[in-house]
Amino acid sequence: MKPIYSGKAKTIYEYDEDKVLIEFRDDITAGNGAKKDVKKGKGYLNALISSELFKILEESGVKTHFIKYIEPNKILAKKVEIIPIEVIVRNIAAGSLCKRYPFKEGQELKEPIVQFDYKNDEYGDPMINEDIAVNLDLATREELKEMREIALKVNDILKKYFDKKGIILVDFKIEIGRCKDGLVVADEISPDTMRLWDKETRDILDKDVFRKDLGDVIAKYKIVAGRLGIIKKEDNYV
Numbered sequence: 300m301k302p303i304y305s306g307k308a309k310t311i312y313e314y315d316e317d318k319v320l321i322e323f324r325d326d327i328t329a330g331n332g333a334k335k336d337v338k339k340g341k342g343y344l345n346a347l348i349s350s351e352l353f354k355i356l357e358e359s360g361v362k363t364h365f366i367k368y369i370e371p372n373k374i375l376a377k378k379v380e381i382i383p384i385e386v387i388v389r390n391i392a393a394g395s396l397c398k399r400y401p402f403k404e405g406q407e408l409k410e411p412i413v414q415f416d417y418k419n420d421e422y423g424d425p426m427i428n429e430d431i432a433v434n435l436d437l438a439t440r441e442e443l444k445e446m447r448e449i450a451l452k453v454n455d456i457l458k459k460y461f462d463k464k465g466i467i468l469v470d471f472k473i474e475i476g477r478c479k480d481g482l483v484v485a486d487e488i489s490p491d492t493m494r495l496w497d498k499e500t501r502d503i504l505d506k507d508v509f510r511k512d513l514g515d516v517i518a519k520y521k522i523v524a525g526r527l528g529i530i531k532k533e534d535n536y537v
C-alpha cells in the first residue's frame with residue numbers, strides 16, 4: 300500500500316476507494332516539530348486508546364471515521380476530507396490559554412471554551428473565528444455551527460467517561476472530516492491530543508510530560524490505557 304500522507308506521528312495509506320489505513324508511529328514531536336524523539340510503544344498505545352475512544356463516541360451517537368482497530372498500531376477508517384481547523388475544547392485552563400490570556404493554570408472554567416485554530420504550520424496554527432474561516436473557504440457557517448455542537452458533545456461524553464476512570468479531561472483537540480455520512484470526527488483522540496490529569500493527584504498523563512520534560516511519557520500513556528482497561532498484560536508492544 301502506498302502512503303498518501305505522512306505527518307509528524309502518523310502515516311495514512313489508501314486501503315480502497317473509500318477507506319484509509321492510519322498507522323500510528325512511535326515518533327513524538329512538540330512545538331510544531333521543534334522537539335522530536337522516538338518512543339517505543341507510543342504508536343501502539345495511541346492507536347489502542349484512539350480506537351477505544353472512537354468506539355465510546357460511536358456508542359453515544361457521535362459519528363466518527365473509525366471502522367476497526369488493527370493490532371498493534373493501525374486503524375482502518377473511512378476516507379474523509381479533513382477540514383483544516385483544529386477544534387479545541389477546554390474545561391480547565393492550561394497550555395496556550397494561560398500564555399495568551401489571564402487564566403490561572405488549573406483554574407476550572409465557568410463553561411467549556413471551544414476554540415478554532417487554522418491548521419497551517421506556515422502561519423503557526425493561528426486561532427481563527429467564524430468570519431475568518433468562512434472567508435478562507437475552510438468551512439461554511441452551517442458546518443462551523445455543527446462542528447461546535449459535535450465538539451461540545453464529544454466533550455460531554457469523554458469528560459464523564461474519563462471521570463469514571465479517575466481522570467480529568469482538561470482539554471482536547473479534534474479534527475473533523477466530510478464524508479458521505481456528513482461531518483464525522485476523524486484523525487485521532489489520544490494523549491497526544493488531550494490533556495489528562497489524575498483526578499486525585501493531578502499527575503499529568505499526556506504529551507505535556509514530553510513537552511515539559513517531566514519524565515517517562517510512555518509510562519503515563521500506559522497508565523491511561525490501563526485505566527481504560529484496554530491494555531493486555533501479556534502484550535509486548537511496549
Ligand code: TMP
Pocket residue numbers: 387393394395396424470471472491492493494
Ligand atoms: P494548547 O493549550 O497548546 O492550545 O492545546 C490545547 C489542546 O489541544 C491540548 O489538549 C493539546 C491539543 N493540541 C493538539 O492536539 N495539537 C496541536 O497542534 C496543539 C497546539 C494542541
